[in-house]
Amino acid sequence: MIHSVPCDACAGGDFRALFKKSSPTGEVFQIVKCSCGLVQVNPQPDVEHVRSYYEGEYFKKRTDRGYADYYSQEVKSEIRRVYELNLNDLGFIEFENEILDRAIAGGLPPSSLDAGCAAGYFVEYLKDRGWDAQGIDISEQAASFGRDSLGLDIRIGDFLSCEDLSPSSYDLITLWASLEHMHSPRKVLARAHELLRPGGRMILSTCRYGWIARIRGLRWRYMNVPEHLYYFSLGGLKKMARELGLETVRSITYGSGFTTKKNAGLLYRFLKIAADPLVKFTRQGDMMAMHLRRVQD
Numbered sequence: 001m002i003h004s005v006p007c008d009a010c011a012g013g014d015f016r017a018l019f020k021k022s023s024p025t026g027e028v029f030q031i032v033k034c035s036c037g038l039v040q041v042n043p044q045p046d047v048e049h050v051r052s053y054y055e056g057e058y059f060k061k062r063t064d065r066g067y068a069d070y071y072s073q074e075v076k077s078e079i080r081r082v083y084e085l086n087l088n089d090l091g092f093i094e095f096e097n098e099i100l101d102r103a104i105a106g107g108l109p110p111s112s113l114d115a116g117c118a119a120g121y122f123v124e125y126l127k128d129r130g131w132d133a134q135g136i137d138i139s140e141q142a143a144s145f146g147r148d149s150l151g152l153d154i155r156i157g158d159f160l161s162c163e164d165l166s167p168s169s170y171d172l173i174t175l176w177a178s179l180e181h182m183h184s185p186r187k188v189l190a191r192a193h194e195l196l197r198p199g200g201r202m203i204l205s206t207c208r209y210g211w212i213a214r215i216r217g218l219r220w221r222y223m224n225v226p227e228h229l230y231y232f233s234l235g236g237l238k239k240m241a242r243e244l245g246l247e248t249v250r251s252i253t254y255g256s257g258f259t260t261k262k263n264a265g266l267l268y269r270f271l272k273i274a275a276d277p278l279v280k281f282t283r284q285g286d287m288m289a290m291h292l293r294r295v296q297d
């Protein structure tokens with residue numbers, strides 16, 4: 001089912017059409033921009049409808065949207081490399097040191113939840129670092145892999161409706177490149193706020209709608225419909241988080257649009273080496289990552 005929805009950021013309905021794009025199965029989706037600035041797929045396919053796109057080959061086959069065997073060691077290492085970079089840039093390590101010290105003193109490890117954890121690579125990463133690390137994912141195939149093959153604490157289900165998560169109990173909630181897939185980012189951030197302890201942190205990454213996206217248009221690497229439903233600006237996402245009681249500790253942008261390619265030519269490699277640091281420095285990357293804190297209340 002596909003139906004029109006009010007804007008998730010402002011609840012309004014004043015949309016301007018940007019373009020139409022076909023999904024791999026040939027369905028055409030409309031991408032619009034709200035007067036508040038949020039770019040989104042609207043009308044929107046419902047949860048069941050989008051779910052069909054994640055089944056079968058999504059985690060197995062290399063396309064510009066899925067993964068080249070998500071379960072391979074190579075993909076795992078690349079994913080880990082990216083979140084380690086993000087964690088360093090976001091000042092996470094300082095927070096972690098503080099919280100691990102407190103945990104040792106209190107006798108209980110700090111707790112984390114990775115929402116949209118897929119096979120649980122980040123859950124495993126934190127577990128290895130001494131956290132009581134949990135994850136949740138709607139993909140049964142990916143979550144089962146993490147649970148059964150990696151022995152991780154992963155729930156299969158929807159982050160918003162899962163009742164088996166305790167409010168005000170987590171020191172950290174992470175959302176790695178999953179907010180753009182969610183039907184209501186606002187509800188997801190509100191839920192994260194509710195589950196975090198006051199002072200608890202959130203780390204998230206998502207694609208960023210900026211000038212790279214505007215120049216690339218339909219060919220932008222993250223313009224994948226209907227999996228990516230929302231395309232935030234950094235300012236827009238900060239504002240939404242703030243309204244929900246999550247203040248920004250630090251934010252970064254990264255990614256010039258040159259993806260890491262195995263057999264890239266010399267010129268491509270040179271451009272990537274030059275462009276990646278430049279967009280990061282000028283805060284114009286087409287990805288962004290944020291470190292948020294639940295405001296004490």
Ligand SMILES: [Zn+2]
Nearest residue numbers: 007010034036
């Ligand atoms: Zn809006």
